[in-house]
Amino acid sequence: MNDNIVWHEHKTNKADRARQKNQKPAVIWLTGLSGSGKSTIANVLEQKLAASGKHTYLLDGDNIRHGLCGDLGFADKDRVENIRRISEVAKLFVDAGLIVITAFISPFRTDRKFCRNLLEAGEFVEVFVDTPLEVCEQRDPKGLYQKARQGDIKHFTGIDSAYETPESPEVHLTFDGETPDQSADKLIAALTEKGYL
Numbered sequence: 001m002n003d004n005i006v007w008h009e010h011k012t013n014k015a016d017r018a019r020q021k022n023q024k025p026a027v028i029w030l031t032g033l034s035g036s037g038k039s040t041i042a043n044v045l046e047q048k049l050a051a052s053g054k055h056t057y058l059l060d061g062d063n064i065r066h067g068l069c070g071d072l073g074f075a076d077k078d079r080v081e082n083i084r085r086i087s088e089v090a091k092l093f094v095d096a097g098l099i100v101i102t103a104f105i106s107p108f109r110t111d112r113k114f115c116r117n118l119l120e121a122g123e124f125v126e127v128f129v130d131t132p133l134e135v136c137e138q139r140d141p142k143g144l145y146q147k148a149r150q151g152d153i154k155h156f157t158g159i160d161s162a163y164e165t166p167e168s169p170e171v172h173l174t175f176d177g178e179t180p181d182q183s184a185d186k187l188i189a190a191l192t193e194k195g196y197l
């Protein structure tokens with residue numbers, strides 16, 4: 001970083017904006033395999049939070065990779081940079097007073113920890129969408145597992161690229177045949193019980 005760039009304190013701050021919105025800004029970070037249900041649950045969660053008057057913003061893997069991270073692929077170093085950029089954006093949105101929901105595979109522990117460390121204590125809420133690989137592969141909503149098994153996609157998470165499971169996520173969301181709506185309700189119940197909402 002350039003030594004001649006000095007941080008500028010603003011007169012309106014995160015606490016003011018949070019008070020105005022009557023909510024606790026945070027990042028609800030969904031992590032899990034492709035097809036585990038991150039985007040689906042994140043969408044339902046956002047709808048439900050909006051309906052209860054919360055101000056939210058959803059950052060979703062596929063969408064962000066069309067714009068902000070459109071230059072990145074799926075080699076390890078690209079995934080690291082992907083999560084770094086998203087973490088910085090999430091931090092800005094938290095500063096804006098929002099409840100940020102993210103839906104990225106985010107396969108590496110150090111990258112999820114990077115985001116946690118960027119934020120203040122209690123602002124990073126790791127949610128492990130723990131759907132077994134067999135279920136994700138059976139769902140295969142975009143046909144990507146089939147392509148990965150055929151060798152048409154390289155470095156596919158869970159097939160030939162690692163997924164490091166969270167060691168102590170704030171919320172551990174297991175799949176037991178629930179509908180997306182039920183999973184989102186389970187998540188909201190856990191977030192409420194732990195005081196994040």
Ligand SMILES: Nc1ncnc2c1ncn2[C@@H]1O[C@H](COP(=O)(O)OS(=O)(=O)O)[C@@H](OP(=O)(O)O)[C@H]1O
Nearest residue numbers: 034035061074079082104105106107154155156157
């Ligand atoms: N090689 C490989 N591995 C994993 N995923 C792949 C790959 N190639 C494309 N896709 C599609 O990209 C989506 C994952 O993007 P993310 O930004 O969440 O990935 S990461 O966090 O940087 O690992 C992922 O979206 P989700 O299925 O919603 O998770 C896939 O649709």
Ligand SMILES: Nc1ncnc2c1ncn2[C@@H]1O[C@H](COP(=O)(O)OP(=O)(O)O)[C@@H](O)[C@H]1O
Nearest residue numbers: 034035036037038039040139141178179180183
């Ligand atoms: N309880 C559930 N929660 C989330 N998705 C579910 C659930 N049950 C079935 N699904 C289906 O699984 C698929 C998950 O896909 P998606 O949300 O794109 O996952 P990801 O974002 O993790 O790749 C969707 O087709 C969704 O309808």
